[in-house]
Amino acid sequence: MGRTFFVGGNWKCNGTREEVKKIVSTLNAGEVPSQDVVEVVVSPPYVFLSLVKGLLRPEFHIAAQNCWVKKGGAFTGEVSAEMLVNLGIPWVILGHSERRLILNESNDACICPLIPYIFSFQFVGDKVVYALSQGLKVIACVGETLEQRESGSTMEVVAAQTKAIAERVSNWANVVLAYEPVWAIGTGKVATPAQAQEPNTERDCKEGIFVDLVEINYIEGQVACYVTQPIEKLGTLGSVQVYLDIGLSHLSLEKGGDMPSHVVHFELRKWLQANTSPEVAATTRIIYGGSVSGANCKELAAQPDVDGFLVGGASLKPEFIDIIKSAEVKKST
Numbered sequence: 001m002g003r004t005f006f007v008g009g010n011w012k013c014n015g016t017r018e019e020v021k022k023i024v025s026t027l028n029a030g031e032v033p034s035q036d037v038v039e040v041v042v043s044p045p046y047v048f049l050s051l052v053k054g055l056l057r058p059e060f061h062i063a064a065q066n067c068w069v070k071k072g073g074a075f076t077g078e079v080s081a082e083m084l085v086n087l088g089i090p091w092v093i094l095g096h097s098e099r100r101l102i103l104n105e106s107n108d109a110c111i112c113p114l115i116p117y118i119f120s121f122q123f124v125g126d127k128v129v130y131a132l133s134q135g136l137k138v139i140a141c142v143g144e145t146l147e148q149r150e151s152g153s154t155m156e157v158v159a160a161q162t163k164a165i166a167e168r169v170s171n172w173a174n175v176v177l178a179y180e181p182v183w184a185i186g187t188g189k190v191a192t193p194a195q196a197q198e199p200n201t202e203r204d205c206k207e208g209i210f211v212d213l214v215e216i217n218y219i220e221g222q223v224a225c226y227v228t229q230p231i232e233k234l235g236t237l238g239s240v241q242v243y244l245d246i247g248l249s250h251l252s253l254e255k256g257g258d259m260p261s262h263v264v265h266f267e268l269r270k271w272l273q274a275n276t277s278p279e280v281a282a283t284t285r286i287i288y289g290g291s292v293s294g295a296n297c298k299e300l301a302a303q304p305d306v307d308g309f310l311v312g313g314a315s316l317k318p319e320f321i322d323i324i325k326s327a328e329v330k331k332s333t
C-alpha cells in the first residue's frame, strides 16, 4: 500500500481572528493536488479550532496541537481528547519538542510533579495511546536536540522516543510519525540531501576498519560523509581520513557527522521494521519538520523515506501552498 503524502501546518501560538481568516482564505483559494496525492492537515491554536473548522475547505483537515494524557477532569488549562472528538477535530499533534522541552512535558531528565513519569518519554507514549483510544488520529513528534546530535546519539534518542509509542500502539493506521530535529525548528537550518539515500555497502577506510557508508554530501565544495558506526569506533575523535573507492583520494569525516534528515527517516523506518512489523514500517508515514520552506520542499520530498512535512513558520504564509504541491514530486520519483 502506498503512503499518501502528508502535509501538516502547525500554526503554533500564532494568529488573531483576522489573521486566521486570512490564512484560511489563502488555503481555500490554493490550487493543490487531489486528496489521493496529498493529505493536508492544519493545526491552529485551540481557541481558533471551531473558527477554522467552519471556514476551511472540506478536503483539508484540522489538528489540535496537544491534548491531555487521559480522560478530562480536574486538570486546569488542559483540553481532553474527548473534547476534540466532540468538536469534530480528527487529528492531534503530540510530543512536539516545544512541549517536550519548553514545558518539560517529556524530557528524560524531567520528573513531572503530578505524575510519576520518571522516564517521561512515556508521558508522550501515554498521550498517543489515549488519543488513539478516543478515535483521534495522531501526529507523533520525535527528534533530537543539537547537543544530542553533536554527541552522535540522534538515532538512539529518536528510537527511544519512538519506542515509548511503539511499545503500546498496536494499530498504526492512525499514526503519522513526525521527525523534527530540534536544531532545525525555526532556525532555517535543514540538512538537505545532495546525494544518495540508500546505504552503500562496506567500504575500506585508512585504519583498516570497514565502515558502512550511508551518505556522501557535497557541500560548498567540501565533501562530508556520514557512517552508521559511531566515529569513536574508528579510533580517532575529530577529523578522520577515510579512503573510498569513488575516485576521491580521501574524505574528511567530522565527529558526530552531519547526519542528513532523510537518513534518519531511513533509519527510523528500519527501526519500525525491526520493532513493529514489516507492514507497519512499509505503511507508516514518516514526515519531516524543521525549517521546511517553499524553497527546499521539493528536494526533501524527493527522498523515498520522506512522506511529507510538518511545517511551522511557512504554514502561516502563502508558500504553504507550494509545500503542499511538492507532493507532486513523489509521482515522478
Ligand SMILES: O=C(CO)COP(=O)(O)O
Pocket: 010, 096, 180, 184, 185, 186, 187, 188, 289, 290, 291, 292, 310, 311, 312, 313, 314
Ligand atoms: O516545529 C515545526 C513544526 O511542528 C517546524 O517549525 P518551522 O517550520 O518553523 O521550523
